[in-house]
Amino acid sequence: MYLGAALAVGLFDRLSPSVVAVLRVVGATIVLILWRRPGRAAWRRDRLLRAAGFGLATALMxxxxxxxxxxxxxxxxxxxxFCGPVAVAALSSRRPRDVVAVVLAAAGVALIADVRWSGSPSGVLWALAAAALWAAYIVLGKRVASAGNGFDDLAVGFVVASVLCSPLLLLGGPAGLAPLADPVVVLVAVGVGVASSVVPYVLDQVVLRRVGRARFAVLLALLPATATVVGLVALGQLPNVSEGVGIAAVIAAVGLRSRDGDPVGRT
Structure with a gap:
């Protein structure tokens, strides 16, 4: 997932982040549709609405x-x-340990935000928006997975999201949409879609069919650490002491929550 994100960062000097995100969704949509070829049943009202909500939340995330x-x-x-998954995990079981986990996660995020707010308040706000949408992704993704047609509904949801988010392509970037005429840019964008959407989201559906939302959120515990390592190796981004402590606090919060978990199966 974050190797794909590192690739995406390389496109930001030619296209706006929103355009790159939409291209990621479109690239993933093409691959999913060619792979799954969902039948008529996948486009019926109830399944379509469920898949559309999931796909749109994912694209906006x-x-x-x-x-x-x-x-x-x-x-x-x-x-x-990661506030999003922590909140989903904690709200699924309101035991004292879960409250402590939320407080610990909040403290970690506060440390990071305190460091970053003066330099990029908009970046912090965008990350918090992504957190809320990640929580929605988990909740809606569990519903899609529990229905038993996760892969097909994932493909349908991405088709809807691609259509609804396509106006964002007009945002362009420093050079407008001219870079889209470059086959390398298009190839990288599709690669980002496969690495950051197709592979992880398909695996998410496999896991969500077997575990509840809270346990799934816990399984994401190492993502902040993974992203930090990828950012350091691929992008040369070294967190300072306060950020490092904040990231560690978020990981510890999920580790604390993981001592309980929830029943295996549908929730």
Whole structure:
């Protein structure tokens, strides 16, 4: 997922983050439709509405996240964004330990935000928006997965999201939409879609069919650390001491929540 994000950052000097995010969704849509070829049943009203809500939440999450990493280091943005999964995990079980986990996560995010607010308040706000949309992704994704047609509904949802988000392509970037005529740019955008959307979201559907929302959120615990490592290796982004402590606090919060978990299966 974050190797794809590192590739996406390389496109930000030619296209706006929102355009890159939409291209990611479109690239993933093409691959999913060619792979799954969903039948008529997948386009019927109830399934279509469920898939559309999931697809749109996912696409907007991508837009918010790319706008965030255009302004913040990758690991920092992911740590703030991780408030979403932590909230889902904690609200699924209101035990004292879960309350402590939320407080710990909030403290970690506060440390990061305090460092970054003066330099990029918009980046922090975009990351918080991505957090809210990530929570929606987990809740809606669980519903799609539990219905038993996760892969097909994922493809349908991405088709709807691609259509609804296509006006964002008009935002262009420093050079307008001219870079889209470059086959390399298009190829990289499709690669971002496969690496950051097709592979992880398909695997998410496999996992969500087997575990509840809270446990799934817990399984995402190492993503802030993963993003920090990828940001350091691929982009040369080294977190300072306060950011490092904040990222560690977010990971510890999810680790604390993971001692409980929820029943395996549908919730």
């Amino acid at each position: 991508n837009v918010a996240f790319y706008e965030a990493i255009a302004r913040l280091p990758l690991g920092t943005a992911v740590a703030i964004e």
